[in-house]
Each structure stands twice: as structure tokens, then as C-alpha cells.
Amino acid sequence: MPVQEIADHSTFMKILEDAGDKLVIVDFYATWCGPCKQIAAPFKKLAEDPNYAHIVFAKLDVDANGETAEACGINCMPTFQFFHKTKKVGEFSGASKTKLVELLDNISEKIKNK
Numbered sequence: 001m002p003v004q005e006i007a008d009h010s011t012f013m014k015i016l017e018d019a020g021d022k023l024v025i026v027d028f029y030a031t032w033c034g035p036c037k038q039i040a041a042p043f044k045k046l047a048e049d050p051n052y053a054h055i056v057f058a059k060l061d062v063d064a065n066g067e068t069a070e071a072c073g074i075n076c077m078p079t080f081q082f083f084h085k086t087k088k089v090g091e092f093s094g095a096s097k098t099k100l101v102e103l104l105d106n107i108s109e110k111i112k113n114k
Contacts, residue, residue: 003027003047006060007066015058016086024056024083025114028074030063035095036078042097046104055108082107 004014005109006026016024027043031034047057062069062077072088080100082090090107092099 001047001053001057004056004058006058006065006068008065009071011073012058012060012065012068012088015056016083019056019083021085021111022054022056024058024071024112025104026081026083027059028062028069028072028077028079029059029080030077031061033077039078039095039100042065043100045099050107052104054093055104072102084111 004015004109009021012026027036027039036108043059047055047074054069059070062074076087078095079091080103081088084107089111090103092103097111
């Protein structure tokens with residue numbers, strides 16, 4: 001499934017609500033941010049990986065959607081937040097694909113076992 005772009009706060013809320021029981025991961029990024037650009041392609045590849053088809057991937061440009069970034073407490077980029085049933089269940093800041101996959105697998109497994 002392609003990465004969904006979150007343009008405004010109502011889109012953000014709709015994605016979280018529409019996900020139902022699925023895990024949602026949101027990449028909070030800035031177009032001028034070097035590490036954000038580094039992690040963009042690996043993030044997109046994860047979204048297209050059939051092993052992660054049960055997860056909703058989304059991106060949010062903090063400069064274009066400051067309202068949501070502020071509401072989510074974003075203060076550095078890239079920051080990845082994980083949501084389940086509209087509640088935040090995890091967060092990671094940085095451009096490490098290894099750490100991102102580790103946390104993604106960890107949270108996904110916890111949700112599956114609930």
C-alpha cells in the first residue's frame with residue numbers, strides 16, 4: 001500500500017480512525033531536513049513490503065501541517081509515531097532504518113498478541 005500524505009489535521013484523524021485495528025505509523029518530516037530525505041526511500045519500501053501490509057504508513061510535512069505536528073508534540077525530524085486505535089503506542093526519532101524496523105516489528109507483535 002502506498003504511503004498516505006497527511007495534508008491537514010482532519011486527514012490525520014480520518015487515517016487514524018479508518019485504520020480500525022491496524023497499526024498506523026506516521027513519519028513527521030520536513031522537506032529541508034537531510035535525515036528525513038535519507039529515510040524517505042526506506043520508509044516507502046517498508047510501506048510496499050507485503051510483510052507490512054497490515055500496517056498503515058503515512059507522512060506528514062511539519063511545515064505544511066504545523067497544527068498536527070504541534071498537537072503530536074513533534075520537536076525534531078524525522079520523528080515516527082505509532083498509533084493503534086487512535087492512541088499513540090510508540091515513538092522514535094532519527095533516520096535509522098534498523099531502529100525503525102525493530103520498533104515497528106516490536107509494536108506490531110505486541111498488538112497482534114493483545
